[in-house]
Amino acid sequence: MERHFEHDLEELKQRLLWMGSLAERAVHQAVHAVLDADEALAEAVLSEEDAINEMQIEIDDRVQRLLALQAPMAADLRFLLAVARINGDLERIGDQAVNISHSAMRILRHPQVKPYVDLPRMTELAEGMVRDSLNALVRGDQTLARSVMQRDDQVDRLRDQLFRELLTYMMENSSVVFSAFELVLVAKNIERIGDHATNIAEDVIYFVAGRDVRHPALDRR
């Protein structure tokens, strides 16, 4: 029985990682649909959306079943609760990729704002955060999880810089307002992907160390 449970937990983790790889790929494709003006990539993301949503439901079902049948304690319970939360974050990362793909399609129909300022760097950072948050989960690596959390500020700084540049473009040349505006939305989506990766990293620490590291500014009484 105990052994069977271990097997179920391992299988659950594998499914979650599979979902993570779907979400990662969706983000990569969506952003490159924008950067490379590649509509086929945007369409690929849209056609994969259902697969991610189905995975979310499957994983939540597994968590609920294991909670009901096994009544796990301590680390196993924390793991299951962490998986439930991470699952939600991955699904939302997939949603962001879908939003970015829609933006890509709209951008393609308008004059391009060139060059795409800091978007590639911002994207690379956010993609790296998602990847490393999942690596931290696989390895139970708190140090890696903390490094993901630290990178969130860099993403926010790049977003601010990007916003400033885009605003300047818009003020100087009203013909790029539409495209620049879409890039603002894309940057917001990438920022949120970084936020979700941060959430995942926090959940990894919660699961590994049993400590809640959300809201570090709080004075824990």
Next chain:
Amino acid sequence: MERHFEHDLEELKQRLLWMGSLAERAVHQAVHAVLDADEALAEAVLSEEDAINEMQIEIDDRVQRLLALQAPMAADLRFLLAVARINGDLERIGDQAVNISHSAMRILRHPQVKPYVDLPRMTELAEGMVRDSLNALVRGDQTLARSVMQRDDQVDRLRDQLFRELLTYMMENSSVVFSAFELVLVAKNIERIGDHATNIAEDVIYFVAGRDVRHPALDRR
């Protein structure tokens, strides 16, 4: 023992509703900081942020303790899982209110875009969705939960309309680009508040009916 558990569940629900009322108030104050150009309201939201974050941690702790001690089944298990998810959504609604407050403060330092187009209507809709998603939770009311889910499309339509108007402003008059841009961010935040209310409504249905209604487009095999 059983009776004690019922009491614990009721107390948990009351705490969640209290957290909901904090989040609701934060949204209301933040948006009115923008609409009424009232900096004190924005500051009030920022000073309440910690209280919401503390509530989130407290509620997650309660959920974890009840899962560990009571090993609940069926409806009670679903209730606890729903509370954990709703808790996350309420905290993020609080985050959106904080973002809106920061926008309000920046907007106050620039020439105003008047009138604030459809922002008041969009806000009212989103606030109503949050309120009714919590009412649906209290009453276990699936019909009300579904009406919240349906209203999400209206919020998205108002957002699109608002974006079009703001883009037009920006193209016509470069001096309002900054303020219009901040209003775009505010509208994005309000849209996300509507999304979180929709998530809460979906969780209410999951808890009451035991049915997963996220992703209605999926063909459930």
